[in-house]
Amino acid sequence: MKKPLATQLHEPALFARSTRVHTQSLVPGKTRILLLEAGDQLTVVNVEGNQQAEILALNEQGLCALESLGLSNNTPNNTLHQSLSTHTDCPDAFKTLIQQLNPLPCSVNLWDEALPAGYRLTLIASDKMWIVLSIPDCKTPVDSQARSSELELILTRLDAQALPTLPSSLGEVVNEFTLHPGTARAYPVKAGEYIQVIDVAGRQCSDFVAFDFTALNQGQCVELDPTVTRTLNGHAYPGPGLFSKFFDQQMQPMLEVIQDTVGRHDSFALACTARYYESMGYMGHDNCSDNISHALQPFGIPSKPGWPAINFFFNTQINEHQQMTLDEPWSRPGDYVLLRALKDLLCVSTSCPDDIDPANGWMPTDIHIRLYSAQEHFSPAMSTRTLPNSEPVLTRKSGFYPHLSALTQHFTEYRGWWLPTHFNGYGSLQEYYGCRERVAVMDLSALRKFDILGPDAEALLNYCLTRDIRKLAVGQVVYSAMCYEHGGMLDDGTLLRLGPDNFRWICGEDYASIWLREQAAKLNMKVWIKSATDQIHNLAVQGPLSRELLTQLIWTPATQPSVTELGWFRLTIGRLNDYNGCPLMVTRTGYTGELGYEIWCHPDDATALWTQLWEKGKHLGLVPLGLEALDMLRIEAGLVFAGYEFCDQTDPFTAGIGFCVPLKSKQDEFIGREALLARQAHPQHKLMGLRILGNETAHHGDRVYQGRAQVGIVTSATRSPITGQNIALCRLDVRYCTLGTPLQLGKLDGHQKRLEVEVCAPIFYDPDKTRVRS
Incomplete structure (x- = not known):
């Protein structure tokens, strides 16, 4: 007799599958405040290794609780107290507690020695207590290896929680309310105010409609219109994602999307209807369309059997036969969309009651709405996650952004960073010819940088990359592929050898560091993989006059090659202008097919570098370079791009970069070798x-x-x-x-x-x- 077959699910980010375990990240410069009940466990994972953290523990009376955690003898370190004074989203109960304490009890280092990557420390609360954790933001120069890195926090509750707690507010809240499954609510929003739609527990849909409030007072019903919105945004039909702006029937903008931590929604399918449930045999089932109509009755707005709505978090796909299919939402606990009202609006939000298909993960939960003051300012952003259960990271701006934004408003999100597409007064063609004929500068800070350090660094990289790393000299740069076992490409990038045991891998994929760390653990290697993306920003200076420009900017000591002497795919360490200038690294690399260089600096030095570069480049005809012009340049030069020329199903030979796989001359084993031989x-x-x-x-x-x-x-x-x-x-x-x-x-x-x-x-x-x- 066969046993019943259960679906074997791996859903690392779905709260409903594990209501006792919660994972979050602690990043450098930030503070986490957690309330633990008796018996709760907090495991702190030193992800990249050798990262210090500071901890404060208080019981309900405000007394130090470090002793009960076994940390009372750790080294005192009270820099955390200063970060608490500027912490804006403390829980009210914690804020009340520490306001009564003067002075605060001592905080200590979480550990007192250097620890390997992946080290775990588990703390068990004997009684109810507050735990405060902080990582100092160490701003190290570009020529230093001391990078701050994140810690992973795994909170295991003794008792399961019904729902995750609401995330902290983003600013001054003027109104907020919770919608339980199968309910809807109408609410006014003034022009300039922000609307945050929060998926509290994850995988829950929320439909949204809006009306021009001024027009309603004049007896006109002017509502959010799907056809107008799609037309003005250049879309043919509903599809996953959100529009940047939403319009009404009179082609007037009503809303703009400011932040989105999910990236997967269905804009303007119908809200669920009674007819849908009836067709499935569920007569009388709650539905969002009827709930919207009911919420609008007091305003005299006629009901509809099906409301065209922004379907936040609803995961639909349109297949090649133009059929709409659905699956569980992508949203995780606390995910949200933040919109800004462009006129006075009457809005309706719902929490969808659909429990007969995957639309709400088979288990409808709450939606929370927050309205923020028009006086607040929130930067436009989307979020990225390295892994499904990683903390969302909103789109970042490089240290060069203030200078770039003075030249253009045309930015696009690229792998979690804002990069310009083209520049006012130039345009992609002028930028292109500026690079081909003179010199151009481009912000490439979105590239991921990882430092690989230690006696086994060379051996690890030789195993994980296709190139023969043992042949790479100090000061040399090499282009390589990074492959999976089946020969498909994880990424491509350049490897810099800074010393005998010091390397820097520069690529486009965040997961590369996790992959390297996993391989090092399997091989029991003594090596550190440290993230350096946030500590190193870089400009590409490309074009036939790039060398002439940089010789005016870069000072190098006698032990390093000058810009004039620097060979192709080589690096040099220098400073801006002279001996006392900010530290820089220069590589003779690029992505344009022209003579070119990349300059690497700490974000704090970005303004000094840009100012000098822009000023001294004027007489050479320096132009800024956007992504549109770069695409023309790299295609002409036959340079490959992730997601286009290669993916994890494409090997380096198929991608046109077989030259970086020396199967005959490289005698050492490396990941994917057997598969690549066959391919x-x-x-x-x-x-x-x-x-x-x-x-x-x-x-x-x-x-x-x-x-x-x-x-x-x-x-x-x-x-x-x-x-x-x-x-x-x-x-x-x-x-x-x-x-x-x-x-x-x-x-x-x-x-x-x-x-x-x-x-x-x-x-x-x-x-x-x-x-x-x-």
Whole structure:
């Protein structure tokens, strides 16, 4: 007899599956305040190792409780007291307690020695107590290795909680209320005020409609309109995500999205209706549309059987047959959307009662609404998570942002950072030619930087990267792939060797550090992997005049090569202007196919670097460079981009970077070697170039045909200013990779409209790299 089969779920971020265990991060410069009941356990994980933290423990009477945690003999350290004085979101009970204490009891270091990555310390509360944890924000210069890193906090409650607690408010709250499943509420919002829709327990949908309040007072019903909003935002139909602005029937903006910690919603499908539940056999089931109509009755607004609504947290997909499917929401406990009212509004929010499908994770929970004063200012941001249960990190601004924002308002979110797409008064073409003909500067601080340190650093990197790291000299830089066991690429990047046991991996993927740490643990290696992204920002200075510009800026000691002497894929350590200037690192690297450099500095020195660079570059015709121009430059140079030319299903050979996998000369074992040997021996696809014979452009995802058969797909495409041709990079079946092979690029359904193309080499500009090597 077979036993009943249960679904085997792995849902690390879903609260409903584990109401006793809560995981959160403590990042440098921040403070966490936790209330523990008797029997609760707090485990602190030293994620990257060698990171100090400070702890304060108080019982209900305000007395020191460190002794009951076994920490009373640790080294005193009262810098935490200063951070508490500026902590704005203390729980009210804790704030009341510490206001009665003068002075505060002593805080101590959490541990008194250097600890390895992954070390865990578990503290058990003997009675009810407050725990305060803080990491000092150590602002170290670019040439130092002492990086502050985060700690992971795992709180295990003795008793399960019904729901997570609400997150702290973002600012001055003018009104707030909780919506239980199957309820809706109408509420006025004044122009300029902010609306925060909070998913308290995670995976819970909330429908939202809005009306022009002034028009309602004049007897007109002007509401949020899905067709107008999609049209003005250039979208054809509802799809996952949110629009930046939402409009009413008269094409007037009503709301703008300021922050979103989820990134996955369905804008403007209908709120759930009675007819939907009836069609499933659930007559009389609560539904959001009827609840919205009921909430609007006092305002004289006619009811509707189905309300077009912003479906916050609702996870739908539209498949290739134009059918809408759904699954559980992506939202985690405390996730939210923050909107700003652009006029006086009457709004309605719901907490969806749907418990007959995955729309609310099969278990509807609460939605909380907060309204904030118009006097508050919240920076536009979305959030990223390295892992599903990681704390959300809102979009960041680099140290160069104040200078960039003075030149443009056109920014886009790129891997958790705001980067400019193009600049006012320049435009992508002028920026492009500025780089090809003179010199251009671009903020690339969004690149991830990880320091790998210790006696086993070389061995670890040689195992995790495809290049032969043992051949890398101090002061040298190498481009490499990082692969999984099956040969698919995790990421690409550049590795810098700063010393015999000191390396810096620069890439685009946050997960790379976790991957490296996991491999080091498996091999029991003595090595540290430290995150350095927030401590090192960088500018790319590219173009034929880049060397001339930097020789005026960079001072180097006699022990380091000067900018003039610096070879291709080499680095030097220097300072800005002279011996006493701020520390900098310069690498002769770039992503444009031109002679170029990257300058690396601490964020605190970003203003000094930008000011000097911008001032001394004027007479050379220096231009700022945005992402749009960079895309043209890198496609012409045949340089690959994550998510386009490669992914975890693509090996380096297929991605066109097989040169960084020396299978014959590298004798050491490395991750993916066996799979790559097989893939190299039996290639299916190859990265090639396409010249489009005409003036129509190709786009990422366009299919390439030989007759009726699809034989390739466009990975990147652009109109090349310097060649005057429309060009593309294409992942092509190896049978059609002969140079000059005529093929067709399909538009519409791939058959009704086609463009004639010709296969060519995947480098369209300076294939011998004479300029970048000059």
